[in-house]
Amino acid sequence: MKTLLLNPFKKYQENKLVIIGILATLLGSIIAYIFSARFDGVIDIHFVSSINLWQPFIDSFINISLLSLILFALGKYINKKTRFIDILNSSLLSRVPFYVVPFFNIGTTMQKINTTLLETLKTDKVPDLSNIPLSFIITLFIFSIVSILLLVWSIAILFNGYKVSTNAKGVKSTILFFVALLIAEVLSKIIMINLPY
Amino acid sequence: MKKLPIFCPSCESNLIVSELSCSNCDTVISGSFDLPKILQLSPENQEFILQFVLNSGSLKKMAIQMDISYPTMRNKLDEIIEALQTNS
Numbered sequence: 001m002k003t004l005l006l007n008p009f010k011k012y013q014e015n016k017l018v019i020i021g022i023l024a025t026l027l028g029s030i031i032a033y034i035f036s037a038r039f040d041g042v043i044d045i046h047f048v049s050s051i052n053l054w055q056p057f058i059d060s061f062i063n064i065s066l067l068s069l070i071l072f073a074l075g076k077y078i079n080k081k082t083r084f085i086d087i088l089n090s091s092l093l094s095r096v097p098f099y100v101v102p103f104f105n106i107g108t109t110m111q112k113i114n115t116t117l118l119e120t121l122k123t124d125k126v127p128d129l130s131n132i133p134l135s136f137i138i139t140l141f142i143f144s145i146v147s148i149l150l151l152v153w154s155i156a157i158l159f160n161g162y163k164v165s166t167n168a169k170g171v172k173s174t175i176l177f178f179v180a181l182l183i184a185e186v187l188s189k190i191i192m193i194n195l196p197y
Numbered sequence: 198m199k200k201l202p203i204f205c206p207s208c209e210s211n212l213i214v215s216e217l218s219c220s221n222c223d224t225v226i227s228g229s230f231d232l233p234k235i236l237q238l239s240p241e242n243q244e245f246i247l248q249f250v251l252n253s254g255s256l257k258k259m260a261i262q263m264d265i266s267y268p269t270m271r272n273k274l275d276e277i278i279e280a281l282q283t284n285s
Contacts (some may be wrong), residue, residue, distance in 0.1 A: 009266055009268065009269075010265065010266060010269050011264070011265050011266055011269070012266055013260065013261070013266060013267065014266065014267060081271060081275075083268070086267075086268050164266070164268050164269060164272065165268050167268075167271075167272040167275055
């Protein structure tokens with residue numbers, strides 16, 4: 001079970017993983033559309049008031065492509081035998097935890113909390129937090145904890161996939177992985193801000 | 198089958214072969230012979246090499262047979278290559 005959840009790349013064949021990864025991406029993008037969530041960055045997810053059907057699909061495409069290309073370049077630098085399909089599978093499957101997050105917006109719950117919070121904080125004086133219902137604070141707290149855990153899970157999947165694909169060992173390759181992840185995040189933000197879709 | 202010791206239990210140096218005998222005519226040869234490199238690997242790695250040869254060098258076939266992924270298999274082979282290079 002641990003292998004399946006954290007490191008499926010160790011055991012399962014690449015053709016099985018790529019099919020599961022693509023199906024999960026399509027399903028995750030539909031879920032994001034239904035619950036108005038945008039994957040607006042490699043390690044980002046935000047709830048929006050209006051969304052087009054194709055937006056979560058393009059978001060996923062940009063995120064997965066960028067992650068795959070950057071990690072593949074790094075993988076080739078570390079080990080010449082690195083294959084693109086293995087890195088692609090790591091990128092595809094690392095997105096799966098993100099597809100759980102949109103469910104927090106059932107009945108536009110998170111959007112309502114966001115709007116209330118922003119309205120409360122949009123003041124020149126000290127914000128009066130007593131106006132925020134306790135249920136909102138509890139929901140926000142649970143959302144934050146679960147989101148962080150899902151983010152850690154996602155990065156763990158990506159890192160394990162990278163390690164298996166490249167046979168990377170040592171501190172240097174770990175540091176390079178996080179640098180690559182940050183570059184992918186910055187580039188994805190730049191592309192998404194400048195690409196009108 | 199008895200496990201072939203490759204390290205000295207006293208000082209952990211590599212062992213050498215000092216005696217060989219024929220089970221048919223009891224001829225005994227004494228001398229000082231190095232263990233072949235492959236025999237200096239762990240039994241698990243020796244088994245891997247045997248399977249690799251039996252599968253005509255196809256890591257893909259081996260991966261399917263052993264129900265693990267291709268990159269895991271390739272990484273294992275890289276580790277054995279590294280071990281052989283260290284021993285040489």
